[in-house]
Amino acid sequence: MDVFQVHILAADRSFYEGPCVSLTISTSDGEMGILAHHSSTIAAVQPGILRWQPPGEEVQVAAVSPGMVKVEHNEVLVLVDSAERPEEIDAVRAQREADEAQEALLQKRSRQEHQIAQATLARALNRLRVKSSMQGRYN
Numbered sequence: 001m002d003v004f005q006v007h008i009l010a011a012d013r014s015f016y017e018g019p020c021v022s023l024t025i026s027t028s029d030g031e032m033g034i035l036a037h038h039s040s041t042i043a044a045v046q047p048g049i050l051r052w053q054p055p056g057e058e059v060q061v062a063a064v065s066p067g068m069v070k071v072e073h074n075e076v077l078v079l080v081d082s083a084e085r086p087e088e089i090d091a092v093r094a095q096r097e098a099d100e101a102q103e104a105l106l107q108k109r110s111r112q113e114h115q116i117a118q119a120t121l122a123r124a125l126n127r128l129r130v131k132s133s134m135q136g137r138y139n
Contacts, residue, residue, distance in 0.1 A: 002036030003055055008062075008078040015062065015083040016052070022059075023052040023076055025069055032069070040072045045080055047126040049133070061086060063130035065123050082123075089131040098124035 006020040023034045026048025045067040053059045067080030101121035105114065 001055070004034075004036045004038070004074045004076060006052060006076045006078070008050070008052070008083060009080070010083040011081050016060070019055055020076070021053045021055050023050070023078075025050050025064070025078065027069065034071060034076055037074055038071045038076075042068060042070045045069050045078065047122045049126075049130055050078070050080075050083065061130065061133075063089060063127045065126075066119075084127065084130075086131050086133075089127050091128060091131045094124045094127040094131065098128065 001021050003019040003021055005018070006023055007017045008015040021035075025032050025034075026046045027043040028046055029043065031048075032043060045064060047063075047065050050062045050064045051059050062083045062085050064078075064083045065081040067078065069079075070077045098121055101117045101124060104117035105121065109117070
């Protein structure tokens with residue numbers, strides 16, 4: 001299979017850089033699948049599951065927060081606020097964050113506080129979804 005270069009960068013670290021056979025990411029238009037020689041595009045990344053497959057390896061999975069993805073000249077650049085592998089996710093902490101965000105949404109607050117609580121809730125629920133979907137692999 002043909003490969004392409006991928007650069008997955010979180011705000012605090014270089015998450016993965018190397019060759020890739022396929023990549024799937026959640027965007028504002030739905031799931032986007034990328035293979036070698038994909039047409040040039042830029043899209044907004046939504047909180048969701050990022051899947052990528054290095055050549056000769058199993059599909060890798062990560063929970064990602066909002067950001068952007070750019071495809072150009074057989075290279076993919078993924079810039080996100082955070083990226084976490086399932087084994088890095090603390091399910092108890094994520095559940096606590098989700099509960100706190102849900103409580104904040106119930107309280108009458110400013111529009112900005114409401115939007116922050118919505119984003120926090122989306123991130124926490126995504127982290128829990130990724131952790132639970134990979135439970136058998138990492139326990």
